[in-house]
Amino acid sequence: MFRSHYDSDVTVWSPQGRLHQVEYAMEAVNLGTATVALKTEDFAVLVALCKPSSELGISLPKIISIDSHVGISIAGITADARLLSRYLRTECLSYKHSYSTIYPVQRLVTNLGNKLQITTQRYDRRPYGVGMLLAGYDEKGAHIYQVMPSANVLICKAMAIGARSQGSRTYLERNLSEFKTSSMHDIIVHGIQAVSRACPLDEELKIAVGIVGKDQPFKLLSSVECDAYLELAKTSERHETPPETPAETVEPSAVPSDIDPTSTGFSEEI
Amino acid sequence: MSSSSDSEISRRAGTDDDFDETDIDSDDSVSNIDMNFNPYEYNGGTVTGIAGEDFVVIACDTRFSNEETVLLTEHSKLFQLLPMAVLGSTGCWADVLGFMGLVKERIQLYEQKHNKPMTTEALANMMMIAMYAKRFYPYLVLNILAGLDANGKGMLYTYDPVGFFETVPYTAAGVAGQMLMPILDNQVAFENTNIPPEQQPELTIKRAVSITKDAFRTASERDIFTGDWVQILIITKQGIEEDSMELRHD
Numbered sequence: 001m002f003r004s005h006y007d008s009d010v011t012v013w014s015p016q017g018r019l020h021q022v023e024y025a026m027e028a029v030n031l032g033t034a035t036v037a038l039k040t041e042d043f044a045v046l047v048a049l050c051k052p053s054s055e056l057g058i059s060l061p062k063i064i065s066i067d068s069h070v071g072i073s074i075a076g077i078t079a080d081a082r083l084l085s086r087y088l089r090t091e092c093l094s095y096k097h098s099y100s101t102i103y104p105v106q107r108l109v110t111n112l113g114n115k116l117q118i119t120t121q122r123y124d125r126r127p128y129g130v131g132m133l134l135a136g137y138d139e140k141g142a143h144i145y146q147v148m149p150s151a152n153v154l155i156c157k158a159m160a161i162g163a164r165s166q167g168s169r170t171y172l173e174r175n176l177s178e179f180k181t182s183s184m185h186d187i188i189v190h191g192i193q194a195v196s197r198a199c200p201l202d203e204e205l206k207i208a209v210g211i212v213g214k215d216q217p218f219k220l221l222s223s224v225e226c227d228a229y230l231e232l233a234k235t236s237e238r239h240e241t242p243p244e245t246p247a248e249t250v251e252p253s254a255v256p257s258d259i260d261p262t263s264t265g266f267s268e269e270i
Numbered sequence: 271m272s273s274s275s276d277s278e279i280s281r282r283a284g285t286d287d288d289f290d291e292t293d294i295d296s297d298d299s300v301s302n303i304d305m306n307f308n309p310y311e312y313n314g315g316t317v318t319g320i321a322g323e324d325f326v327v328i329a330c331d332t333r334f335s336n337e338e339t340v341l342l343t344e345h346s347k348l349f350q351l352l353p354m355a356v357l358g359s360t361g362c363w364a365d366v367l368g369f370m371g372l373v374k375e376r377i378q379l380y381e382q383k384h385n386k387p388m389t390t391e392a393l394a395n396m397m398m399i400a401m402y403a404k405r406f407y408p409y410l411v412l413n414i415l416a417g418l419d420a421n422g423k424g425m426l427y428t429y430d431p432v433g434f435f436e437t438v439p440y441t442a443a444g445v446a447g448q449m450l451m452p453i454l455d456n457q458v459a460f461e462n463t464n465i466p467p468e469q470q471p472e473l474t475i476k477r478a479v480s481i482t483k484d485a486f487r488t489a490s491e492r493d494i495f496t497g498d499w500v501q502i503l504i505i506t507k508q509g510i511e512e513d514s515m516e517l518r519h520d
Contacts, residue, residue, distance in 0.1 A: 065382060093378060093379065097371050
């Protein structure tokens with residue numbers, strides 16, 4: 001994306017029919033570390049690559065629980081993600097309070113999409129700079145949704161977003177047929193394999209895993225459990241990272257982790 | 271009054287403005303305000319609690335009534351809010367449900383924000399704040415919170431409708447609450463008795479449950495709004511056990 005005359009405002013169309021500001025916002029997602037979502041018949045799994053922005057810190061939370069049946073994984077501006085996760089949480093709580101049942105996942109993401117769309121059509125607001133993968137389980141089964149700053153909400157069988165995620169997406173495409181009938185353990189292993197494609201080979205693989213499904217409220221796996229799955233994943237083959245396409249090439253020294261301009265960390269009161 | 275202010279009154283009758291003093295004496299466009307409307311209904315019920323060293327026993331009767339008649343006979347007034355905390359609530363049932371909804375929301379929010387389970391002490395304090403927020407139009411709820419604190423010690427908190435709370439070793443709330451307090455004073459704390467300390471039996475779970483059952487049987491004899499069944503929950507580190515006893519159904 002190069003500077004053009006039509007990119008100063010989100011309310012300005014280009015002659016080609018594009019909203020450049022929205023497209024620039026989508027680039028913010030690629031600055032976050034990779035995260036992957038996939039599902040079986042009964043479970044939806046989120047796996048995220050955790051890389052701190054500097055050696056002095058720890059990585060910011062990538063996977064956030066929203067309710068007992070929904071969790072999200074984010075890539076992009078963490079501050080925006082914090083706001084959106086607070087919004088999703090209060091929406092779910094409010095629905096549960098009013099109707100005594102969980103918020104159907106499809107309606108929740110549509111609600112979120114509508115909220116995001118407002119920011120793409122107002123001169124005084126900017127699009128949220130965070131992409132998210134939403135994993136949910138309700139009476140219609142397991143769901144994966146991708147929500148982008150453009151307010152597009154996509155239903156996915158599996159998806160990867162973030163820096164260098166093209167390799168992960170290729171892995172997911174190649175193994176898609178296996179996912180539906182996988183066991184819970186196998187699908188987590190697939191997720192780890194997929195996300196490892198986005199991690200340079202010389203770096204240690206640090207991950208976070210979230211799982212939700214039948215008789216399984218949303219749960220973030222502990223570090224002990226994550227290590228156990230990492231071991232399990234090592235026993236399967238790990239391929240060389242495929243060559244990156246020119247658009248994806250990012251200098252290793254550029255910050256390939258979630259943007260946190262204020263560095264206040266996630267543990268503060270949202 | 272002029273015709274323009276007549277139409278203004280009619281329009282305002284559907285808003286919160288219709289409790290304005292000046293409307294009451296005006297013409298029949300606002301005659302549908304019922305000045306005898308009581309927002310609270312009294313649904314009866316009694317709850318008791320006895321706390322021991324490492325346990326709490328909380329019990330309720332299961333009669334649900336309004337002032338005229340018994341509506342339900344198997345209606346529990348105990349809510350398990352945390353793995354080791356149970357709330358017993360009587361009073362106006364609509365307010366109990368409304369308050370419960372609020373408390374459940376706050377618990378979930380707390381656990382999501384802090385990433386750890388809520389403690390009984392935190393819950394007790396949070397309930398006070400939630401109730402005081404409605405200081406000038408209170409929840410007509412008489413609460414007893416029973417639970418184990420972070421060290422496994424039995425804790426019992428008693429509340430008034432606007433949020434005052436304190437830790438007590440035993441308590442009774444609800445329609446027969448005032449009737450049962452002297453019994454608990456006598457049997458749990460041995461107040462006003464001549465039994466010397468060395469002869470006072472230890473407060474075990476068995477004794478606490480036995481006192482509770484006796485208390486409810488006594489209350490159901492004298493108080494018309496208490497009866498049917500007693501539901502007893504015994505909270506220990508191992509979990510929550512349930513016991514029950516049938517009372518007179520009259």
